[in-house]
Amino acid sequence: MLDFFQEFFSYTFIVRAVIVGSLVALCAALLGVSLVLKRFSMIGDGLSHVGFGTITLGIGLNALGLNLAPLSVSLPLVIIAAFLLLRISENSKIKGDAAIALISGSSLAIGVIIAAKTTGMNTDVCNYMFGSILAMKKDDVYLSIALSVVVLILFILFYHKIFAVTFDEAFARATGTKAGIYNMLVALLTAVTIVIGMRMMGALLISSLIIFPALTAMRVCKSFRPVTILSAILSVTCFFTGMLLSFLYSTPAGASVVVVNLIVFCLFSLLGKIRKSGATI
Amino acid sequence: MTLLTCDKLSVSYNRITALKNVSFHVDDGDYLCIVGENGSGKSTLIKAILQLIGTESGTITLNGIRQTEIGYLPQQTVVQKDFPASVFEVVLSGCLNRKGRNPFYGKAEKALALEKLAELGIATLKNKSYRDLSGGQQQRVLLARALCATRKLIVLDEPVTGLDPLVTTELYATIKELNGKQGIAVIMVSHDIQGVLESANKILHVNVEPVFFGSPSDYLNTSVGQRMTGGTTHA
Ligand SMILES: Nc1ncnc2c1ncn2[C@@H]1O[C@H](COP(=O)(O)OP(=O)(O)O)[C@@H](O)[C@H]1O
Numbered sequence: 001m002l003d004f005f006q007e008f009f010s011y012t013f014i015v016r017a018v019i020v021g022s023l024v025a026l027c028a029a030l031l032g033v034s035l036v037l038k039r040f041s042m043i044g045d046g047l048s049h050v051g052f053g054t055i056t057l058g059i060g061l062n063a064l065g066l067n068l069a070p071l072s073v074s075l076p077l078v079i080i081a082a083f084l085l086l087r088i089s090e091n092s093k094i095k096g097d098a099a100i101a102l103i104s105g106s107s108l109a110i111g112v113i114i115a116a117k118t119t120g121m122n123t124d125v126c127n128y129m130f131g132s133i134l135a136m137k138k139d140d141v142y143l144s145i146a147l148s149v150v151v152l153i154l155f156i157l158f159y160h161k162i163f164a165v166t167f168d169e170a171f172a173r174a175t176g177t178k179a180g181i182y183n184m185l186v187a188l189l190t191a192v193t194i195v196i197g198m199r200m201m202g203a204l205l206i207s208s209l210i211i212f213p214a215l216t217a218m219r220v221c222k223s224f225r226p227v228t229i230l231s232a233i234l235s236v237t238c239f240f241t242g243m244l245l246s247f248l249y250s251t252p253a254g255a256s257v258v259v260v261n262l263i264v265f266c267l268f269s270l271l272g273k274i275r276k277s278g279a280t281i
Numbered sequence: 282m283t284l285l286t287c288d289k290l291s292v293s294y295n296r297i298t299a300l301k302n303v304s305f306h307v308d309d310g311d312y313l314c315i316v317g318e319n320g321s322g323k324s325t326l327i328k329a330i331l332q333l334i335g336t337e338s339g340t341i342t343l344n345g346i347r348q349t350e351i352g353y354l355p356q357q358t359v360v361q362k363d364f365p366a367s368v369f370e371v372v373l374s375g376c377l378n379r380k381g382r383n384p385f386y387g388k389a390e391k392a393l394a395l396e397k398l399a400e401l402g403i404a405t406l407k408n409k410s411y412r413d414l415s416g417g418q419q420q421r422v423l424l425a426r427a428l429c430a431t432r433k434l435i436v437l438d439e440p441v442t443g444l445d446p447l448v449t450t451e452l453y454a455t456i457k458e459l460n461g462k463q464g465i466a467v468i469m470v471s472h473d474i475q476g477v478l479e480s481a482n483k484i485l486h487v488n489v490e491p492v493f494f495g496s497p498s499d500y501l502n503t504s505v506g507q508r509m510t511g512g513t514t515h516a
């Protein structure tokens with residue numbers, strides 16, 4: 001057992017992936033609670049697709065000789081998309097869902113065409129879609145540490161405001177909370193989390209990291225704080241378990257993490273059903 | 282003393298007029314009931330008072346109370362019905378406008394939340410989950426939250442929708458008591474005018490344009506008033 005962990009952690013790329021991934025999983029879980037409860041889950045999904053499109057754009061520009069890090073092309077565009085998607089969702093729930101689906105599909109399509117026309121549909125593109133733990137460089141480690149510190153601090157400082165805005169935006173605004181700012185803050189942090197986590201988890205898989213932990217926690221917890229805390233713990237635990245399984249059985253990392261999340265979700269759903277009449281947490 | 286004055290207020294959504302030239306005023310300790318058909322602009326009026334939406338023309342003046350110190354009980358949204366939050370968490374969120382720059386709630390806010398829970402007879406529900414409560418209990422929780430946010434004025438938008446008659450009567454009695462004993466002014470949108478006629482001291486009837494503003498007894502003498510009350514309580 002000890003040997004196994006020694007071997008596991010002897011690879012630099014695994015250590016990096018574990019650090020970045022755990023931090024991204026933590027941030028995603030915290031933000032996810034608010035997104036899921038506000039019926040904004042689609043925003044996370046939409047953003048990851050936009051993320052894919054913009055990353056291929058970044059690679060494409062590089063292939064054309066423009067020397068820009070794909071991340072620096074992707075990040076601002078995804079942030080803009082986040083504000084856009086937020087506006088759409090706020091203004092109309094039903095048409096909003098459809099609009100986000102359109103944006104997702106379009107970003108994916110544009111991304112694939114750019115990739116095919118520049119670098120070709122190579123392993124790079126595949127890695128961005130489904131993730132690669134080899135993608136994490138030293139800079140990503142620093143960036144993800146900085147991000148998660150910021151997310152954690154903001155989340156703790158504004159925890160009560162975020163709760164109020166999530167539970168009842170009209171009341172929060174009526175009593176003087178600038179709900180728009182907190183919605184934008186959550187959207188912004190989600191955008192950054194997605195861009196950082198996307199290359200490891202995969203553009204098509206990263207949104208599960210936002211949605212699963214919150215949903216799982218809600219199966220068993222009945223108040224907001226326990227939901228938030230359990231969601232964060234579950235997210236990091238599932239990530240780590242997924243990485244171990246991926247290493248053990250040579251399965252793709254991102255997909256393994258999502259499958260672990262799925263299994264835990266099913267277990268907690270069952271647990272929630274069984275003790276439905278149980279006490280409040 | 283006049284708490285709130287609304288003068289020739291007009292509101293429109295994308296150039297469709299929802300309210301036109303509505304004027305009324307609310308004094309300290311008043312109980313104003315807003316009535317009107319579905320879609321007549323009642324919720325719009327409430328949202329304008331709370332500055333949740335912009336107005337097209339006219340003025341809303343508050344006196345002796347700050348904009349953020351109005352206790353609001355919104356029309357329930359679907360999202361809330363299934364929200365994982367404890368009763369205490371919900372009620373405490375009514376203190377958000379009191380805690381200033383402090384990111385966390387202090388002893389005073391927690392004590393206030395407990396006090397309001399007790400006042401509304403739901404102290405035992407403190408640690409229960411909001412989503413597991415009955416409709417009537419949920420409304421009481423939201424009322425407690427509104428009371429945490431205000432000292433003088435609560436605004437309620439159709440608070441008894443979906444409640445059974447007994448629970449409705451109880452909630453009306455509680456609101457009347459808050460109004461009578463604590464002198465908290467009440468603005469309430471209600472479908473069921475019969476239930477509030479004896480509590481309210483002012484009636485505002487809107488149908489995009491103002492139809493009536495005055496005392497309940499005067500309202501009952503108007504033809505529209507008789508129609509709204511089913512003509513049973515002829516004055
Ligand atoms: N956000 C909105 N956008 C456009 N029209 C709206 C909006 N909210 C309400 N309306 C319209 O304004 C009118 C008044 O609505 P509302 O104030 O909710 O009525 P009430 O509460 O009296 O039933 C209705 O015709 C409604 O369709």
Ligand SMILES: [Mg+2]
Pocket residue numbers: 323324325356438439
């Ligand atoms: Mg209404």
